[in-house]
Amino acid sequence: MKSIMKLIKRFVITLIFSLAALLILNIILLFTVVQPDTESSGGWKAAARVAECLSQQPDGGYELTEEGKIMLEQRGCWAVLIQDGTGDVIWHSENLPEEIQLHYSAAEISWYTRGYVADYPTTTAAKGEDLVMIGNSKESYWKDMYPAFSLNMVKNLPRTILLFLGANLAGVFLIYMVVTSGILRSVKPIVQGIQALPEGEDVYVKEKGLLSELASALNLVSEKLRYQEYELKKKDQARANWISGVSHDIRTPLSMVMGYAADIEEDAEAVEEIRQKAGIIRIQSIRMKNLVNDLNLASKLEYNMQPVKMERVNLTALLRETAVYFMNLDMDGKYPVELSSDIGGISGNSVQGDKELLKRAVSNLLLNAQIHNPAGCHIRAGLSEHSGKLCVTIEDDGIGVTEEQLRKLKETPHYMLNSGTDSNQRHGLGLLIVQQIITAHGGRVEFGHGMEKGFRVDMFLNKPEESIKIVEKEA
Amino acid sequence: MNYDYLKNKRILFVDDEEGLRQMVCSILKKEGYRQVESAGTMAQALELCASWKPEFAILDVMLPDGDGFTLFEQIKSFLDIPALFLTARGEEDDRIRGFGLGADDYVVKPFLPKELLFRIQAILRRTYKEEAPLLELAFSRVDFERAEVIRGGEHLALTAKEYAILQALGRNLGRIVTIDSLCEAAWGDNPYGYENTLMAHIRRIREKIEENPSKPVSLITVKGLGYKLIAKSR
Numbered sequence: 001m002k003s004i005m006k007l008i009k010r011f012v013i014t015l016i017f018s019l020a021a022l023l024i025l026n027i028i029l030l031f032t033v034v035q036p037d038t039e040s041s042g043g044w045k046a047a048a049r050v051a052e053c054l055s056q057q058p059d060g061g062y063e064l065t066e067e068g069k070i071m072l073e074q075r076g077c078w079a080v081l082i083q084d085g086t087g088d089v090i091w092h093s094e095n096l097p098e099e100i101q102l103h104y105s106a107a108e109i110s111w112y113t114r115g116y117v118a119d120y121p122t123t124t125a126a127k128g129e130d131l132v133m134i135g136n137s138k139e140s141y142w143k144d145m146y147p148a149f150s151l152n153m154v155k156n157l158p159r160t161i162l163l164f165l166g167a168n169l170a171g172v173f174l175i176y177m178v179v180t181s182g183i184l185r186s187v188k189p190i191v192q193g194i195q196a197l198p199e200g201e202d203v204y205v206k207e208k209g210l211l212s213e214l215a216s217a218l219n220l221v222s223e224k225l226r227y228q229e230y231e232l233k234k235k236d237q238a239r240a241n242w243i244s245g246v247s248h249d250i251r252t253p254l255s256m257v258m259g260y261a262a263d264i265e266e267d268a269e270a271v272e273e274i275r276q277k278a279g280i281i282r283i284q285s286i287r288m289k290n291l292v293n294d295l296n297l298a299s300k301l302e303y304n305m306q307p308v309k310m311e312r313v314n315l316t317a318l319l320r321e322t323a324v325y326f327m328n329l330d331m332d333g334k335y336p337v338e339l340s341s342d343i344g345g346i347s348g349n350s351v352q353g354d355k356e357l358l359k360r361a362v363s364n365l366l367l368n369a370q371i372h373n374p375a376g377c378h379i380r381a382g383l384s385e386h387s388g389k390l391c392v393t394i395e396d397d398g399i400g401v402t403e404e405q406l407r408k409l410k411e412t413p414h415y416m417l418n419s420g421t422d423s424n425q426r427h428g429l430g431l432l433i434v435q436q437i438i439t440a441h442g443g444r445v446e447f448g449h450g451m452e453k454g455f456r457v458d459m460f461l462n463k464p465e466e467s468i469k470i471v472e473k474e475a
Numbered sequence: 476m477n478y479d480y481l482k483n484k485r486i487l488f489v490d491d492e493e494g495l496r497q498m499v500c501s502i503l504k505k506e507g508y509r510q511v512e513s514a515g516t517m518a519q520a521l522e523l524c525a526s527w528k529p530e531f532a533i534l535d536v537m538l539p540d541g542d543g544f545t546l547f548e549q550i551k552s553f554l555d556i557p558a559l560f561l562t563a564r565g566e567e568d569d570r571i572r573g574f575g576l577g578a579d580d581y582v583v584k585p586f587l588p589k590e591l592l593f594r595i596q597a598i599l600r601r602t603y604k605e606e607a608p609l610l611e612l613a614f615s616r617v618d619f620e621r622a623e624v625i626r627g628g629e630h631l632a633l634t635a636k637e638y639a640i641l642q643a644l645g646r647n648l649g650r651i652v653t654i655d656s657l658c659e660a661a662w663g664d665n666p667y668g669y670e671n672t673l674m675a676h677i678r679r680i681r682e683k684i685e686e687n688p689s690k691p692v693s694l695i696t697v698k699g700l701g702y703k704l705i706a707k708s709r
Contacts, residue, residue, distance in 0.1 A: 339699035
């Protein structure tokens, strides 16, 4: 709609300018084309001139000077001098046509001087009491026989002119509106269509009327966009499926590697060295298992193929469950997990989230601590509150990270997100998953230094809207 | 506690990978399971079920001529036995629950033999518990059938809550069980808020099973996380 208003505004301005230009043009035309022809006062001046050039002779007759004669000749007209009282012509020019009478009654004078004498347009001038009348050439003038105009009309002329002007303008505008509304009707759907395109809506404009070509082009563009989007989604899905398929195929062979390695590790009759090596194989195959799991999940999250089931999740219970699972697998007790919570009461530690995904995030962090600290370390799992958000912290007192590594973690994207071709970007897939999961919950992740220079990860989650207060019960 | 009686149970393992079948069978045999058979297809498995009548089935979810769930349905029509599913993806959760099995009853590939063995034992124990003798602790024995603790000739009855808690700990012998799991076992849905009460019950259980309740050796506290029940070491 805005663009259409702009169109109308522009038209009105153009109209005003063109009217002004036309006005000026007309004035110029008036002066150059018409002016030379308007010599309406010429005949009257000539009559006056003749009157001046006539001089009375001693014998009572009149004589016209040479100047007068030349002028009459130039103008191609004749002249008479009518005596006052008698109405007789007491002098006439030499070229007087025969049909011109030599006597005029008062009535005739009135009539002829208003208009014509024998089809010659007349102009007059006074000579004393007498009248000089010139008969101009028949081609020179057209005279209005009734040259009187209503006084009212003349007085109101400015207003009348304005009225005419206004009416004309309105008429022009009306015609314009009628004509352009037809165009607008064709343009509007196209304008709307174009505006809708970036919104990702389906666009279809009827392909008829003035702008049918434009409409069909627009429809083509919309279809193309839709198709491209569909193809993109298909490609993403295909990629996620492929990754899922590959990770699936790896699992069975990995089971056998893991299984036999564990078997050898626990074989009391095997050589100690062999048992140790088998132990390493087992640990590495666990690492591969987690990599495969993480890769699968990361691709699903990345291509939005992982459904996120939101439900009420008790974070304390979740942390306990995950920590216990982790510790039950830690046969040697090298990675004791301590749970601490700053949140009092039972109501404050719930969030809306996908339980399995959140468990995965915490597990990954615990595993990370294990992988990076082969000699063992203390792990603290904490729950606290920070400026209205719930914070889950996993930190260890192990090797930790240098400032450089920390910076790299924060800035360098993982290879899945990396659109560059530098293969040196491989980085913390496990941490990437954590970020993806927490982001999918509308939260954020921060890395830093843990207790005694270890590593620390803080996950900030939003508190749910309502909080249900659960009161301690007695059994 | 002597779980030897379980090692006699007939176990069927179904997976299309020859190598995996060999490995699992050898793991089971090493652990002491005396009767283990395997099959590579649905058809083979059904044949074995009809002729050999296993008492427990471990089924791979993806088989060349069908899937583990369909196979299990067919087995159930003539054999009432428990099953453990071997899946390559964790999302089988919903389908497994739909079969009336708990979330425990599947193992994701790749797995540590320990994991598999633990699950198998847990399911077998759960299914064939009527044959189970007493749970031997350091200073007492627990009779789950009669819901009582036997200490030095004395028979001490267990309350309903104590029984539920002990049972949950007993199912996970030697492993940490979270406070939340114990609360859920004793108080069912919406167990939150019972932590202090749980502590009271644990105290009372210790008074029954331990020599010195203040220095427990059987029912251990794992600070902040949960509790662990340790059987008598042999």
